[in-house]
Amino acid sequence: MKTNCPKCKGVGSVVVDYKECDACGGTGYEEDLFDVGSHFKGVNSKAKAKFDLGSDQDIPCEVCNGKGQVEVFEDCPYCHGTGQINVCRDCGKLIDENEDVCEDCMEKRKVEKMKHDEFEARQNQARDVYVLDSLCQMRDIDKDKLYKGKITRIERYGAFVSLNNNVWGLMRGDVSDYNVGEDIIVFITAIKSREGKIDFAPAYVEKYNLKRLTKSIPRTLISKLEEKKGKVVRIDGEVQQVQQTSGPTIFIISDESGTTEIAAFDKAGERSYPEIDVGDAVQVIGEVNEHSGKTQIESSSMTKLGPENTAKLLKLIDDALNKKAQPKDVDFLVKSDVLNRLRPKMYEAAQKIRRAILDGRTILLRHHNDADGICSGVAMEKAIVPLIQQANPSNDAEYYYFKRSPSKAPFYELEDVVKDLSFALEDQERHGQKLPLIVLLDNGSTEEDIVALMQAKIYDIEVVVIDHHSPGDLITKDERDGEIYGGTVAVDEYVDTHVNPYLVGGDSQLTAGCLATEVAHIINPDVKDLIKHLPAIAALGDRAECGEVYQYLQIASEKGFTKEHLAKVAECVDFEAYFLRFMNGRGIMDTILAVDNIDKHKKMIDALYKEYQKRIDTQLKAALPNIKKTQLDNGIYFNLLDVEKFAHKFTFPAPGKTCGFVHDHVIKELGEDKPIVTLGHGPDFGVFRATDAVNEQYGFNVNEIVSAMIDRVPQAGIDGGGHECAGSIKYIEGLGEEVLYKVVEEIQSLSKK
Incomplete structure (x- = not known):
C-alpha cells in the first residue's frame, strides 16, 4: 500500500546541510535601497510593509528570512526522492514494491483463514446431541455437550426442561414461543450444584446426531452377574442373537467371560432397539434379575460402541474365546x-x-x-x-x-x-x-x-x-x-x-x-466313560478290522459289552435308522447305543434284533435262489442279483443292505479268503460288496471301477463311490445293461498281483 514517506513527509527531499545565503551575504538583511533612486522606492516600501517594520529598522532577507543561511537539500534516502513508500496493509511495516502484506501478516492471515474455515466447517457439520438414559443423574452431565430435553412447565421467568426423570433445569428468558411437551435442544449455562439447580439456554442447531448417554458406571463381566442380582450394572459385549417374543425383545450378549440374556421392552411384541443387530458391539445398562432360573438383565439402555471401542472389545473377546476354545x-x-x-x-x-x-x-x-x-x-x-x-x-x-x-x-x-x-x-x-x-x-x-x-x-x-x-x-x-x-x-x-x-x-x-x-x-x-464303547459298535457296523478296532473292542468289554452284543447293537442301529429315515431319533438311538436309558437298553436290543432277523430271513428267502454266480477267468467269484426283481421293496433291508446280506451268505459258502465280488443292481443303480482278499490280491476298488465306467460309458451319467470294498454306482436306466456289462468286463480285466 502506498503512503507518504514518514522521513520527508511526502516531499521527497531532506535537509542535509546549511550554507551562507547568497542573497544577503549572510547578514540576514536586505541592502538599504532608499538612496538608490526613486526606482526602488516602491520595493523598499513593500518590504517595510511585509515585515511590518518601522522606517528606521533594517529589512530581513527574503531568501533566508533573516537567518543568513539557507538549507541544502538531497533526495530522501528512505523513499528515494519519490515522497511515497510501500507498507504492509495490516501492520504498516515497510515492504518491497511488489508486495501487499509482510510475511508475518501473511502467515497471520493464513491462520485466521484456517480458523475461519474450521469455524465454518463446524457450523455446517452435524453436532452431537445427547439423550440421557433413565439412569443418568446430575453428576453424569457435562457443560460442553448439547442435550435433548422436553419442556415440562412454563412460567413467566422461564421454562423447565427435563432431560430425564432425574435431571432437569430452568431455561431462563422469554419463552413465549415454546409449549409444554415440546422437544428442545439445550446447552448448560450453569451447574449450580451437582445435586441441585441447572440453568439451560436453547441451542440453535440445524444439523445434529442424536446419541444416547448412558450412566457412567464401571463395567461388569458377564461371569460376575450372579453376584450382582438386584443391582444396576453395565456390560460391554457382542450381540450373538436377537429373539422377538410376544412380550420383550431378547438379546443374547457375550463378552470374554460368558453369555447372558438382555430383556428389552417398549411395547408387547415390538422390536426394541431396532438399530442394533447381530454382530454389533454394545454397551448395556440394566438391573440384574432372574428369569426361569437363569440370570437376566432388564435393560434400561443399550447403545452401540464407537468404532475404536468396538475394535478393542472385539479383539479382547476374540483373544479370550480363542484361549477358552x-x-x-x-x-x-x-x-x-x-x-x-x-x-x-x-x-x-x-x-x-x-x-x-x-x-x-x-x-x-x-x-x-x-x-x-x-x-x-x-x-x-x-x-x-x-x-x-x-x-x-x-x-x-x-x-x-x-x-x-x-x-x-x-x-x-x-x-x-x-x-x-x-x-x-x-x-x-x-x-x-x-x-x-x-x-x-x-x-x-x-x-x-x-x-x-x-x-x-x-x-x-x-x-x-x-x-x-x-x-x-x-x-x-x-x-x-x-x-x-x-x-x-x-x-x-x-x-x-x-x-x-x-x-x-x-x-x-x-x-x-x-x-x-x-x-x-x-x-x-x-x-x-459315556462314549468310549461307541467306536467298537461303529467298527463292527462297517466290518472294519485293524489294530485300533481290537483295542476299541477291549475298551468296550471293560464296560461289560461283548463283541457279539455290540454286533447286535450295530445291526439294531441300522434297522432302526431305516424307519427313522431323516429323523435323528435322539432318544431311541441313545437307548440302543447305551448312552442313556441304560435300564431299557437290553430290552430294546432283544426286541429289535428279533424283528431284524425275521426281516432278513424273509428277504434272503426271496433273493438267494436268484443269485447269478460265476467264477471269472481271472479267478474272481462274481455274484449278480437283481434286487429290483428278486427282493421285497419298500421294507427293511434296503437294496444296499440286501446286497450285503447276500454277500455274507456267499462268503460263508466259499470262505473269507476267497476273492468274492457281489453286485446287487436295480434299473438305475448298483451296490458293490467285496472281500478284502479281492482287494489285496487284485487291487479291486469301487472308486476305480466307478471312474472307469465314467470314461467308458460317458453318456450314462454315472456317479458313485464309497470304500474300496463297499460302494455304489448310479446311471441312466436306459443304459443300465450296457453299464453292468462294462462293469463285469472291468472286474474281469483285473489281474492278480
Whole structure:
C-alpha cells in the first residue's frame, strides 16, 4: 500500500546541510535601497510593509528570512526522492514494491483463514446431541455437550426442561414461543450444584446426531452377574442373537467371560432397539434379575460402541474365546500311529467346534445314516450339548444351537445342503441366529461332496469334515521313511478342517465312528466313560478290522459289552435308522447305543434284533435262489442279483443292505479268503460288496471301477463311490445293461498281483 514517506513527509527531499545565503551575504538583511533612486522606492516600501517594520529598522532577507543561511537539500534516502513508500496493509511495516502484506501478516492471515474455515466447517457439520438414559443423574452431565430435553412447565421467568426423570433445569428468558411437551435442544449455562439447580439456554442447531448417554458406571463381566442380582450394572459385549417374543425383545450378549440374556421392552411384541443387530458391539445398562432360573438383565439402555471401542472389545473377546476354545491335551483312547499323525487336524477340528459354541453359532451336524455314521453323530452330540448348555443362558439352548441330521447317501448331497442352507438362512432372518458351523461325519471327503460344499462356502459357512471314505489321489503329500504324514485332496479347497486317515497314510479301516469319538473326547473329556464303547459298535457296523478296532473292542468289554452284543447293537442301529429315515431319533438311538436309558437298553436290543432277523430271513428267502454266480477267468467269484426283481421293496433291508446280506451268505459258502465280488443292481443303480482278499490280491476298488465306467460309458451319467470294498454306482436306466456289462468286463480285466 502506498503512503507518504514518514522521513520527508511526502516531499521527497531532506535537509542535509546549511550554507551562507547568497542573497544577503549572510547578514540576514536586505541592502538599504532608499538612496538608490526613486526606482526602488516602491520595493523598499513593500518590504517595510511585509515585515511590518518601522522606517528606521533594517529589512530581513527574503531568501533566508533573516537567518543568513539557507538549507541544502538531497533526495530522501528512505523513499528515494519519490515522497511515497510501500507498507504492509495490516501492520504498516515497510515492504518491497511488489508486495501487499509482510510475511508475518501473511502467515497471520493464513491462520485466521484456517480458523475461519474450521469455524465454518463446524457450523455446517452435524453436532452431537445427547439423550440421557433413565439412569443418568446430575453428576453424569457435562457443560460442553448439547442435550435433548422436553419442556415440562412454563412460567413467566422461564421454562423447565427435563432431560430425564432425574435431571432437569430452568431455561431462563422469554419463552413465549415454546409449549409444554415440546422437544428442545439445550446447552448448560450453569451447574449450580451437582445435586441441585441447572440453568439451560436453547441451542440453535440445524444439523445434529442424536446419541444416547448412558450412566457412567464401571463395567461388569458377564461371569460376575450372579453376584450382582438386584443391582444396576453395565456390560460391554457382542450381540450373538436377537429373539422377538410376544412380550420383550431378547438379546443374547457375550463378552470374554460368558453369555447372558438382555430383556428389552417398549411395547408387547415390538422390536426394541431396532438399530442394533447381530454382530454389533454394545454397551448395556440394566438391573440384574432372574428369569426361569437363569440370570437376566432388564435393560434400561443399550447403545452401540464407537468404532475404536468396538475394535478393542472385539479383539479382547476374540483373544479370550480363542484361549477358552483351546481344547485340553488328552490321550487317545487307543494307541495308534495313524491317530498320532492325525492329532493336529483332530485338535484343530475340536478347537473350531468349541469356538463355534462360544460364538453362539449353531452346530449343524450331518452324518451317514448307518451304524458308523450314527455312532459318530451321537458321540459328538454327547460332547457338544453339555458345552452349549454351559455357554448359553436359555434353558432350550441346545435346540437353538445344535442340530443332528442323518444323510441317506455316504456323501453330502445337494438335497442335504439345500435343506441346511434354507433352515440356516431362515433362522438368521427370523431369530437373528448366526450362520452355522457344518460338521460332516462319515461323509464329506469325496468328489461327490464338492458340489454341496461349494454352495455352503458361497455363504462363508465354516465346514469341518471327519470321514474315512477314500478322498481320491493326494494333490500334495509329505512322505517320510516311505510313509505319508500329511497331504491335501480336491475337497480341501471347500473344507476348513479335514480329518481323514487317508491324508496321513491310513485307510478306511479306522472308521468315522472311531475318529469322531476321539474328537468328541478332545472337545469334552468329561464324556469319555459315556462314549468310549461307541467306536467298537461303529467298527463292527462297517466290518472294519485293524489294530485300533481290537483295542476299541477291549475298551468296550471293560464296560461289560461283548463283541457279539455290540454286533447286535450295530445291526439294531441300522434297522432302526431305516424307519427313522431323516429323523435323528435322539432318544431311541441313545437307548440302543447305551448312552442313556441304560435300564431299557437290553430290552430294546432283544426286541429289535428279533424283528431284524425275521426281516432278513424273509428277504434272503426271496433273493438267494436268484443269485447269478460265476467264477471269472481271472479267478474272481462274481455274484449278480437283481434286487429290483428278486427282493421285497419298500421294507427293511434296503437294496444296499440286501446286497450285503447276500454277500455274507456267499462268503460263508466259499470262505473269507476267497476273492468274492457281489453286485446287487436295480434299473438305475448298483451296490458293490467285496472281500478284502479281492482287494489285496487284485487291487479291486469301487472308486476305480466307478471312474472307469465314467470314461467308458460317458453318456450314462454315472456317479458313485464309497470304500474300496463297499460302494455304489448310479446311471441312466436306459443304459443300465450296457453299464453292468462294462462293469463285469472291468472286474474281469483285473489281474492278480
